[in-house]
Amino acid sequence: MKDFIWNIPKAELHIHIEGSLEPGMIFSLAERNKINLKYSNVDQLKKAYQFNNLQEFLDLYYQGAAVLLEEEDFYDLTTAYLKKIKEQNVLHTEIFFDPQTHTERGVSFNTVFNGIYKALKDGQNNLGISSEIIMCFLRHLDEKSAFEVLLEAEPYKDKILGVGLDSSELGHPPSKFKNVFKEARKQGYLAFAHAGEEGPAEYVWDAIDNLKISRIDHGNNSLNDKTLTKKIARENLALTVCPLSNQKLKVVPDLKNHPLPQMLEADMIITLNSDDPAYFGGYIAENYLAMHESVNLSKADIINIARNSIDSSFADKARKNEMLTELTSFLK
Ligand code: HPA
Numbered sequence: 001m002k003d004f005i006w007n008i009p010k011a012e013l014h015i016h017i018e019g020s021l022e023p024g025m026i027f028s029l030a031e032r033n034k035i036n037l038k039y040s041n042v043d044q045l046k047k048a049y050q051f052n053n054l055q056e057f058l059d060l061y062y063q064g065a066a067v068l069l070e071e072e073d074f075y076d077l078t079t080a081y082l083k084k085i086k087e088q089n090v091l092h093t094e095i096f097f098d099p100q101t102h103t104e105r106g107v108s109f110n111t112v113f114n115g116i117y118k119a120l121k122d123g124q125n126n127l128g129i130s131s132e133i134i135m136c137f138l139r140h141l142d143e144k145s146a147f148e149v150l151l152e153a154e155p156y157k158d159k160i161l162g163v164g165l166d167s168s169e170l171g172h173p174p175s176k177f178k179n180v181f182k183e184a185r186k187q188g189y190l191a192f193a194h195a196g197e198e199g200p201a202e203y204v205w206d207a208i209d210n211l212k213i214s215r216i217d218h219g220n221n222s223l224n225d226k227t228l229t230k231k232i233a234r235e236n237l238a239l240t241v242c243p244l245s246n247q248k249l250k251v252v253p254d255l256k257n258h259p260l261p262q263m264l265e266a267d268m269i270i271t272l273n274s275d276d277p278a279y280f281g282g283y284i285a286e287n288y289l290a291m292h293e294s295v296n297l298s299k300a301d302i303i304n305i306a307r308n309s310i311d312s313s314f315a316d317k318a319r320k321n322e323m324l325t326e327l328t329s330f331l332k
């Protein structure tokens, strides 16, 4: 089953590019950029990767991202991620990046965007991986700051699929960003949001009703509300589920209790993804494998989830058909 999981053609729809920054690269970039780290070696840093909740993780994630300064750093980060997912037969990826994580430190939007974008273009040409970019607003900051991001993104608008919402969920409901999402949608961006990871089902309603999202990132707590669960299934709103993230952030007590079986039972459209692979112990294939091992995810379920990942992507129609054909011939 391991080979099957690694080789089945699939798409990744929930990955924070800053969350693919491996400990080894944190050290090499710190050296290149002459930055002092709090940790003396990779092992010591890895030992700190124990989290009791989302915030404890975010504190380390923002610290790690501080070694990214130059366009080349963002290029190298993105290229390393693409090489990794090539080994897991990811055909298409939709990556999040957090502009404010960098602009707040004095790194310009242009530097960040150009590094990521050039790496994705090269990844398309050299590795055959198609991609899209979603820029996320940090929800612990205010809406005014999100509006500033939208303004900075203006020259790159045609190269960005949508806006997303990430960072500390509790206390920062989606409606806090209602106006900036409205303006973003008016400008042609699609809308995405993390909702129901640590926050309640009400936040998922809020993201659907007020931000008009095209997909739900995580969405686990939707299951606490039957009406909402039914609505999500009926409206074919896909969920980007991230099991190893849920385990590491204690969103679920144990992978054996992961809500994936209930989600499938409720006919929700499920995709599996890595979230922050360098911090949570695995890339996309490890997430599929973890679910196979802990909740007996069957071969048929794996095929459906891989197909969902392609169907729920925003690759254009021709590319989707190409990927679905590749999936069909893999299954023959
Ligand atoms: N949740 C919310 N914000 C994030 C995450 C996450 O898992 N990863 C990076 N930013």
Ligand code: ZN
Binding pocket: 014, 016, 166, 194, 217, 275
């Ligand atoms: Zn996420």
